[in-house]
Amino acid sequence: MSEAVLLIGTKKGLWIGRSDAGREHWTLDGPHFEMQGVYSVGVDTRGDRPRLFAGGTSEHWGPAVFHSDDLGRSWDEPPEGSIGFPADAGASLERVWQIQPAPADQPGVVYAGAQPSSLWRSTDGGVTFELVRGLWDHPHRKDWGEGFGGQAIHTVLPHPTDPDRMSVAMSTGGVYQTEDGGRTWRPANHGIKAYFLPDPDPEFGQCVHKLAAHPDAPDRLYAQNHHGVYRSDDGGAIWKSIADGLPSDFGFPIVVHPHEPDTVYVFPLIADGNRIPTDAQCRVFRSRDAGATWEPLTKGLPDVPSYAPVLRDALCVDAGSPAGVYVGTRDGCVYASADAGDTWTEVARHLPDVLTIRAAVLS
Amino acid sequence: MTIQVKLPTVLRPFADGRERVEVEPSADATVGSVFATLERQHPALRRRLTDDQGTLRRHVNVFLGDDNIRDLDGLDTKLPDGAELLVLPSVAGG
Numbered sequence: 300m301s302e303a304v305l306l307i308g309t310k311k312g313l314w315i316g317r318s319d320a321g322r323e324h325w326t327l328d329g330p331h332f333e334m335q336g337v338y339s340v341g342v343d344t345r346g347d348r349p350r351l352f353a354g355g356t357s358e359h360w361g362p363a364v365f366h367s368d369d370l371g372r373s374w375d376e377p378p379e380g381s382i383g384f385p386a387d388a389g390a391s392l393e394r395v396w397q398i399q400p401a402p403a404d405q406p407g408v409v410y411a412g413a414q415p416s417s418l419w420r421s422t423d424g425g426v427t428f429e430l431v432r433g434l435w436d437h438p439h440r441k442d443w444g445e446g447f448g449g450q451a452i453h454t455v456l457p458h459p460t461d462p463d464r465m466s467v468a469m470s471t472g473g474v475y476q477t478e479d480g481g482r483t484w485r486p487a488n489h490g491i492k493a494y495f496l497p498d499p500d501p502e503f504g505q506c507v508h509k510l511a512a513h514p515d516a517p518d519r520l521y522a523q524n525h526h527g528v529y530r531s532d533d534g535g536a537i538w539k540s541i542a543d544g545l546p547s548d549f550g551f552p553i554v555v556h557p558h559e560p561d562t563v564y565v566f567p568l569i570a571d572g573n574r575i576p577t578d579a580q581c582r583v584f585r586s587r588d589a590g591a592t593w594e595p596l597t598k599g600l601p602d603v604p605s606y607a608p609v610l611r612d613a614l615c616v617d618a619g620s621p622a623g624v625y626v627g628t629r630d631g632c633v634y635a636s637a638d639a640g641d642t643w644t645e646v647a648r649h650l651p652d653v654l655t656i657r658a659a660v661l662s
Numbered sequence: 663m664t665i666q667v668k669l670p671t672v673l674r675p676f677a678d679g680r681e682r683v684e685v686e687p688s689a690d691a692t693v694g695s696v697f698a699t700l701e702r703q704h705p706a707l708r709r710r711l712t713d714d715q716g717t718l719r720r721h722v723n724v725f726l727g728d729d730n731i732r733d734l735d736g737l738d739t740k741l742p743d744g745a746e747l748l749v750l751p752s753v754a755g756g
Contacts, residue, residue: 359710359719359721359722360672360673360710360711360719360751363709376706378704378705379705379706379709380706383709383714384715385714386714386715388714390715391713391714391717392713392714
């Protein structure tokens with residue numbers, strides 16, 4: 300029997316939702332990793348059995364990456380840790396912001412994005428990772444800035460068919476891409492504004508909040524920035540605004556429908572200086588034409604005034620059919636849609652701040 | 663030379679469940695050399711006390727008697743034979 304799993308990383312631990320494949324009725328268990336901020340979670344569905352990941356940070360005892368091969372009933376990590384900077388790097392791991400399995404034709408390869416801004420590659424299924432030196436040694440690194448949440452690589456987008464190509468996004472710093480398996484990297488931010496810098500059109504230094512892409516349209520990228528929603532149709536060479544039709548161009552997450560490359564979701568906030576939902580309403584906005592037009596999704600989302608933002612990794616889709624869409628808020632609520640966003644149900648309320656969610660339908 | 667490291671409950675799972683870990687560093691024992699020995703004996707424990715570069719984590723306190731080692735010589739604090747280090751989390755966080 301197929302089932303669905305929903306990982307909810309919060310400021311004070313991980314909750315795990317379980318459902319049948321219909322994804323209408325969820326049961327939650329948790330917290331796992333009490334008092335740890337779980338900033339990254341992942342589901343690797345490529346192997347014989349799914350592997351779950353959780354990247355936690357204890358304020359006292361530091362960061363760690365755990366994996367589970369029994370759907371979260373037990374967790375493991377190597378004694379030496381999964382991710383640690385070598386002595387000559389002169390840095391210490393502060394937080395893991397992203398855990399991203401590579402495409403299915405690269406079994407065992409898992410990427411991680413971390414703070415301070417660093418990319419990590421695993422070839423043993425995400426148990427141990429090595430620093431991608433080509434990006435760490437980039438001459439721009441000393442000039443990458445620090446956003447409110449810290450300086451981190453928070454998005455890792457492997458190319459779906461070319462293992463040598465990849466995009467990463469960092470705050471601040473912008474989008475960087477490689478075409479040679481990570482040896483060399485170049486910024487890819489042309490057209491993205493950085494109003495907070497003296498030069499609003501810098502080569503790098505933009506504050507991208509999240510990147511998204513669909514495997515069937517790998518040259519099309521979407522980005523939610525610190526004021527700016529953009530699309531690139533040429534693999535990131537040039538970006539153009541798709542914010543018209545949205546109530547605000549500020550927000551954190553952006554995700555693409557698992558089966559429709561033109562369908563994309565965002566959660567607008569009023570502005571940098573007023574980070575609450577537009578019109579004080581909890582609404583996900585959906586475009587089905589690659590950002591030309593947008594519609595608010597409301598059915599089943601709360602119809603009372605809502606002031607809780609959605610963070611960069613707290614909006615996700617699963618690969619079910621119809622697609623599932625999930626959103627977690629900073630006031631500890633999680634809503635799920637089993638019909639691509641048309642209707643929503645409440646999965647959880649009164650959790651700690653939701654930092655990240657990931658969902659998967661398992662066969 | 664033997665040094666005892668007394669652990670708070672939350673860290674005991676990283677030391678086979680024990681409240682005290684016995685460490686035998688080199689003759690000129692310091693807090694740092696005790697931690698270096700822990701790296702070999704209990705790497706999962708050491709990682710929670712110090713970061714990738716060996717620096718004591720900000721909210722971890724290590725006491726020698728009644729003295730926080732930050733008020734002594736930090737990781738260079740010399741330890742007499744039979745000393746006991748007490749590890750305690752600081753009162754921090756929300």
